[in-house]
Amino acid sequence: MVKEILIDLDRCQGCKSCEISCAVAHSGSKSLFGALYESPSPRKRIYVMDIDGSPVPINCRHCEQAACVAVCPTKAMYRDENTGIVHHNPNRCIGCGFCEMACPFGVLNRYPGSKIVAKCDRCPEREIPACVEACPTHALLFLTPEEAQLEKRRKAAAQLSQPGA
Amino acid sequence: MGEKSVDQASLKMLKKAAREGISTAWDRFERQQPQCGFGLSGICCRNCNMGPCRIDPFGEGPNEGICGATADIIAARNLLRMIAAGAAAHSDHGRDVVTTLYETALGEAQGYQIKDEEKLRALAAEFNIPAEGRSKEEIACDLAREAMEEFGMIKGTLQFLNRAPEKRRELWKKLDISPRGIDREVVESMHRTHMGVDNDYVSLTLHGVRTALSDGWGGSMFATEFSDILFGTPQPVRGKSNLGVLKADQINIVVHGHEPTLSEMIVLAARDEELLEMARQKGAVGINVCGMCCTGNELLMRHGVPVAGNFLQQELALITGAVDAMVVDVQCVMPALAQVAKCYHTKIITTSPKGRMSGAEHVPFGEHTALDTARKIVMMAIENYPHRNQKLVEIPDECMEYMAGFSVEAILKALGGSLNPLLDAIKSGQIRGIAAIVGCNNPKTTQDEGHLVLTRELIRNNVLVVQTGCAGIACAKAGLLLPEAAAEAGEGLRAVCQALGVPPVLHMGSCVDISRILVVASAVANALGVDISDLPVAGAAPEWMSEKAVSIGAYVVGSGVFTVLGTVPPILGGKGLVDLLTEGADGVLGAVFAVEPDPRKAASLILDHISAKRKALGLEP
Numbered sequence: 066m067v068k069e070i071l072i073d074l075d076r077c078q079g080c081k082s083c084e085i086s087c088a089v090a091h092s093g094s095k096s097l098f099g100a101l102y103e104s105p106s107p108r109k110r111i112y113v114m115d116i117d118g119s120p121v122p123i124n125c126r127h128c129e130q131a132a133c134v135a136v137c138p139t140k141a142m143y144r145d146e147n148t149g150i151v152h153h154n155p156n157r158c159i160g161c162g163f164c165e166m167a168c169p170f171g172v173l174n175r176y177p178g179s180k181i182v183a184k185c186d187r188c189p190e191r192e193i194p195a196c197v198e199a200c201p202t203h204a205l206l207f208l209t210p211e212e213a214q215l216e217k218r219r220k221a222a223a224q225l226s227q228p229g230a
Numbered sequence: 231m232g233e234k235s236v237d238q239a240s241l242k243m244l245k246k247a248a249r250e251g252i253s254t255a256w257d258r259f260e261r262q263q264p265q266c267g268f269g270l271s272g273i274c275c276r277n278c279n280m281g282p283c284r285i286d287p288f289g290e291g292p293n294e295g296i297c298g299a300t301a302d303i304i305a306a307r308n309l310l311r312m313i314a315a316g317a318a319a320h321s322d323h324g325r326d327v328v329t330t331l332y333e334t335a336l337g338e339a340q341g342y343q344i345k346d347e348e349k350l351r352a353l354a355a356e357f358n359i360p361a362e363g364r365s366k367e368e369i370a371c372d373l374a375r376e377a378m379e380e381f382g383m384i385k386g387t388l389q390f391l392n393r394a395p396e397k398r399r400e401l402w403k404k405l406d407i408s409p410r411g412i413d414r415e416v417v418e419s420m421h422r423t424h425m426g427v428d429n430d431y432v433s434l435t436l437h438g439v440r441t442a443l444s445d446g447w448g449g450s451m452f453a454t455e456f457s458d459i460l461f462g463t464p465q466p467v468r469g470k471s472n473l474g475v476l477k478a479d480q481i482n483i484v485v486h487g488h489e490p491t492l493s494e495m496i497v498l499a500a501r502d503e504e505l506l507e508m509a510r511q512k513g514a515v516g517i518n519v520c521g522m523c524c525t526g527n528e529l530l531m532r533h534g535v536p537v538a539g540n541f542l543q544q545e546l547a548l549i550t551g552a553v554d555a556m557v558v559d560v561q562c563v564m565p566a567l568a569q570v571a572k573c574y575h576t577k578i579i580t581t582s583p584k585g586r587m588s589g590a591e592h593v594p595f596g597e598h599t600a601l602d603t604a605r606k607i608v609m610m611a612i613e614n615y616p617h618r619n620q621k622l623v624e625i626p627d628e629c630m631e632y633m634a635g636f637s638v639e640a641i642l643k644a645l646g647g648s649l650n651p652l653l654d655a656i657k658s659g660q661i662r663g664i665a666a667i668v669g670c671n672n673p674k675t676t677q678d679e680g681h682l683v684l685t686r687e688l689i690r691n692n693v694l695v696v697q698t699g700c701a702g703i704a705c706a707k708a709g710l711l712l713p714e715a716a717a718e719a720g721e722g723l724r725a726v727c728q729a730l731g732v733p734p735v736l737h738m739g740s741c742v743d744i745s746r747i748l749v750v751a752s753a754v755a756n757a758l759g760v761d762i763s764d765l766p767v768a769g770a771a772p773e774w775m776s777e778k779a780v781s782i783g784a785y786v787v788g789s790g791v792f793t794v795l796g797t798v799p800p801i802l803g804g805k806g807l808v809d810l811l812t813e814g815a816d817g818v819l820g821a822v823f824a825v826e827p828d829p830r831k832a833a834s835l836i837l838d839h840i841s842a843k844r845k846a847l848g849l850e851p
Contacts, residue, residue: 082266097271101802
């Protein structure tokens, strides 16, 4: 089972470390100080939103029935069936913007001055995605869905087993 | 990053720490990775409660704070606050030494005496204090009061600025950055960085230079000069360095921190026959006082006291299991010490009313009862010796001899009483230039590697290296502070060192003693009739970590010396500020900063700079 980037909302402090690490991981130099001086600036692929004063990180869900893939006229957007990751090939991209309209999550970003999109690729060259590694409170987790559900079941079961329950 | 350290003693103690499940700064550094990009770039502002505000360094999010502050303003304000904190630390240390001299002059300080009357009288002349027919105590009393006046200045600009070459003084005046009081500039820094005051990054930065100058030519210089009056001006002295100076069969007391006022008294108390007898009754053959960090530097340069290590070795000293008491005062004292000490019998003793630590014992130290307090502390260490768990004791054998104590006076003496032999060597190219390598350790880089590689590259290329602080201790441990190290120097520098019997790397003291380097640079500039910025000299802080180092960097550049930083300062998000500090400042101050983590490349930058300056002076590049 493939690991996914999962979000534990209660833990997010809104520090945006995930955003910066994401941009740096997708920069030419792969280092913060190098990335600061790159042109065009590297793009982030995760967004910390403000919902009624609470921070909520959101990123590509790598949908099984990915609308962005379905509408892409050039197959620039495609899903790797082995890993379940929805990738984007900028060489095939014509910058039509269909994927942006189709994505229900609004997590596609453009390079500055261009209509070519940048999206989460789950950091294929890294063991742990940069955003997850950067999160100081473990609000971002890199787990298989089974691991995540098991952890929740354990917590719920432990709660139920409290004396006097 | 590569290895944690190039120091074998450090590596051995890190292995022991891992075996015993003790975490050190290196482990905690790992736990902090990756570090916050906003913080690293200097574009997070917490100066008011509309915030915190952050600038998106990649231009997608906000490009100004709620008040409208840009990345440059935020980075410059943060930098200025770092400078202010660093200048405050050095200068408050200076104030304590001034106070000690004052109380000594009044006969109210226990155990202190005026050791260097010649320096006292020279300073009195500098401050226009009548000395004819007066006792040294009378003069010292007036001098100390004059010095106190410089902290809360009402009369103009700092007296010590007059030591700088005339061109430099004129430049400071023209830029309106001559410091007007040591405390004032720090206060003004805090004012300017308050919400909505100085909203111009150039103006903020210029005040940063002024604040830093109030440290280098003020607080630090008082710390140096008045310590010399009280404890003696350093002269070349030999001693030993690294964790191997700890003794299995003696009471080991490590004095750590910065101010010499306490540690001098501990050294005195440890020589007390009554206490030595007490130690023998507990089964120890002696009392071994060792230094750590700049307290170590203060003691080693005046007494040849062994130095157990530099900044990143403070926890490692405890991990030897052989330290009976670590006595600390102020600055660079990790709060982690109390935790590490719990794993052994070691007592951590805090002494400064400014520096408490939960989990440590506090023995308040003051001038009036200084020697009694020092005796009490030594006794606590003696009483604690029987609690040492021999099974946990492992002292690394690394122990290297050093020669230190190169005050300005000592350098002049080594040169035969005049700067001329040094000037001649520089003119002939035997010595191509002088580089000051200073600063800390930082787990962001391999411990001591930056110091050692840069130092070796420079001396090999006939650049005389002067050092202070933890950089100096790094070189002590590596044997570079010995006259024999001249063998590693280029032909010209080697010949000069051999003729004078001095090392190619001169240890000039603690971090406040960078003021001594300013005095040497001024003397050389004055002798050549030029400004400091015309000299073939450079500064470097390869492993810096503290805010004091930021203040040092700013006053060194502000004094006209090109300076290379080895760890990246948290300002890169302010691109205008970066341009100002690395390029624009050249046209204003005659010097700039460079950032270069690779010590070999840093050496090239320094060598190129020295060549260019030599050429401009009409010397063989």
